[in-house]
Amino acid sequence: MTTFVDRVELHVAAGNGGHGCASVHREKFKPLGGPDGGNGGRGGDVTLVVDQSITTLLEYHHSPHRKATNGQPGAGDNRSGKDGQDLVLYVPDGTVVLDKDGEVLADLVGQGTTFVAGQGGRGGLGNAALSSARRKAPGFALLGEPGEARDIVLELKTVADVALVGYPSAGKSSLISVLSAAKPKIADYPFTTLVPNLGVVTAGSTVYTIADVPGLIPGASQGRGLGLEFLRHVERCSVLVHVLDTATLESDRDPLSDLDVIEEELKQYGGLDDRPRVVVLNKIDIPDGQDLADMIRPDLEERGYRVLEVSAVARTGLKELSFALADIVGKARAAKPKEEATRIVIRPKAVDDAGFTVTFDEQEEVYRVRGDKPERWVRQTDFNNDEAVGYLADRLNRLGVEDALLKAGARAGDGVAIGSEENAVVFDWEPTLMAGAEMLGRRGEDHRLEAPRPAAQRRRDREAERDDAEREYDEFNPF
Template sequence: MTTFVDRVELHVAAGNGGHGCASVHREKFKPLGGPDGGNGGRGGDVVLVVDQSVTTLLDYHHSPHRKATNGKPGEGGNRSGKDGQDLVLPVPDGTVVLDKEGNVLADLVGQGTTYVAAEGGRGGLGNAALSSARRKAPGFALLGVPGATGDIVLELKTVADVALVGFPSAGKSSLISVLSAAKPKIADYPFTTLVPNLGVVTAGSTVYTIADVPGLIPGASQGKGLGLEFLRHVERCSVLVHVLDTATLESDRDPVSDLDVIEEELKQYGGGLEKRPRLVVLNKVDIPDGKDLADMIRPDLEARGYKVFEVSAVARTGLKELSYFLAEVVAKARARKPKQEATRIVIRPKAVDETGFTVTFDEAEGVYRVRGEKPERWVRQTDFNNDEAVGYLADRLNRLGVEDELLKVGARAGDGVAIGSDENAVVFDWEPSMMAGAEMLGRRGEDHRMEAPRPAAQRRKERDARRSDSAQDEYDEFRPF
């Protein structure tokens, strides 16, 4: 049965926003007291949080589908719907979040570090919030926005100061068991260690962590054996310790060739491992043949620039010197790390001429495609069974400048226009210069271009009403949910 998982694919879905409510206040002697529909609640987020008590991704291996709760719809009487509850997923320290293409989205290190993996959808505004000087009693409300969905990959990279690397059965598990209080599985057959083991070592005033990485073999960086699965666990370590078996029973192996093989695998894997400080531990010197071999190869290793220690995990010799030297190296590595600066909030204002949307001609579909965060969200919030809601959408798109942009790119009356991606686009035949909006519903069949000039007072009143609608759009965009 699997007990340790360090890589999973997670399917996350944030909560959907609740729909707004279209309601009219009614009471005795006042049957039409004005709109009082409440706003829908915001959908819950899916949030990853580092928890030191969590050491594996096993829970997500068994249950990879996670969804936050939806926001509740608004109600009459100006009652807003309840927000959806955020889904908080605890992950181990050192978890890296990637997308399906392998791009790093977040590197979660440190207790309490958070990352919003999927953002909940906005709640739809009720008709009370949509009312304005020109639209006093809207007969519609906005729909809630669906929450974000997607697939992410979680990879665990062990957060340790020292990594023990070497061939299977080189004695790494035995070494970590005597240096720390860790109790890894120890046996005399290859691939005894199937998961990384982590131990805490105290040497004087320095406390550091040491990781026992499962055995590497030739070709590990290309996926052979277990090496590729666990090489990521040494990426964060400050120093690498080559544990060499001086008493191997295999005739085709010797400590120097083992060292060369592991060094080549680290170089092939990349990630800066080839530049990491390292030292060599010659293990099993309690065996006579092991001690003789250690004496023979030590000058060669020192000539290569390695600091060499001769130890015996069984007889517990040479461990104190090794432990204190590792503490010194770790302390120096920590001192070299730059101090963490205070978090800066960078504000990047939008350009004055930025429209927030694009209009392009899709030759394959033969339509003009409108893409942008605002128009696509507005489409998702529109109830197309309600003519007044469709008119409100047309008003918003016109004020955003979509019609002007369509004219610039050469669109003509009757051309197809699609708002959104291929999967969920809304397609319609475009009719330019049509007065769109809820205010036209009571004047169907009339042509505003044939009207006589209006008095100046009336024109000012209509201009103020248009400004009121523009201000309402800005309110819709920045309203807290």
């Protein structure tokens, strides 16, 4: 059974906003109560939060589909809908968030770091919020916006100060087990370590973390063995420690060639050239191992490596190693720039930014309008309500969409699409000289709120309606 997962594809969906309510206040002796439809509630967000007590993405491997709750619709008597509950997903420290194209969206490092992976939809306005001096009693409300839904990839990169790298069975797991309280699986066969192990080492006043990365072999950077899966776990380290086996039983291997192979794989992977290196010659408790260490040490020092001889079994040289690594880690921490306080970056819009664009799609033969506001307004419009469609026309006209269409060469009857190719509203454009509200005059006024008509007038209106109905019936049924 899988116990460690460091890469998952997650499908997140934020909550939809609740619809606004179109309602008119009704109370005895108050015939002009006015609109009282409440607003819809906001949909819940999907938020990733770093929790350092979590070390794997296993939970999301088993259940990759996550959705926040929707906002509740508004109601009469100016009652707004309840907001949807935010969905908080806890991830390990060092999780990288990418989109489906591989672009990095966020790098989550540090306890409590957050990232909104899915934004909840806005709630629609009720007719009480849409009323104005011109539109006293709107007979419509705005729909809630759908929540953001997308596929993201979570990759875990272990946050450690020191990374132990080397061939399988070089003694990395044994070394981390005696330097720290970590208890990795240890056995005398290759690829015993299948997942990175993390330990905490205390050397004097310095406390640092050390990671044991699964064994690397030639071709690891291209996916051979386990290397490609776990090479990313050394990206955040401050020090790379080459653990070389001086008592290998394989005749075609020796510590120097092992070092060259691992360095070549690190070079092919990229991004690790600036990390200081330390070479640890392990298994010197074996006589042949000590003799080989004495032979190759001058060559390693000539290459510029700092060389330490240890035995994880006999616990020889461990104190010198832990303090040497603490010294390098301390210098690396001191060299890092101090984290500055969070700055607010203000990016003002250009003076000629209209908030939307109009382009001609030659393939579909339509004029396509793209922009946050027009697309959001379209999503919030109930196209079964003529008054709501007229309100949308007013908003688009005030934004300047009609003028932009004229400048782009659009003519009466041309197709206009608002939104992306996958989810656009298409209509035949008819240019107007006035906004929708001016054309419809009394649109938005609720005749139910007008003063009562005299009884005689109501009787004459009913008779006229009956005569019209009979005339229409005779026209369509001549026999």
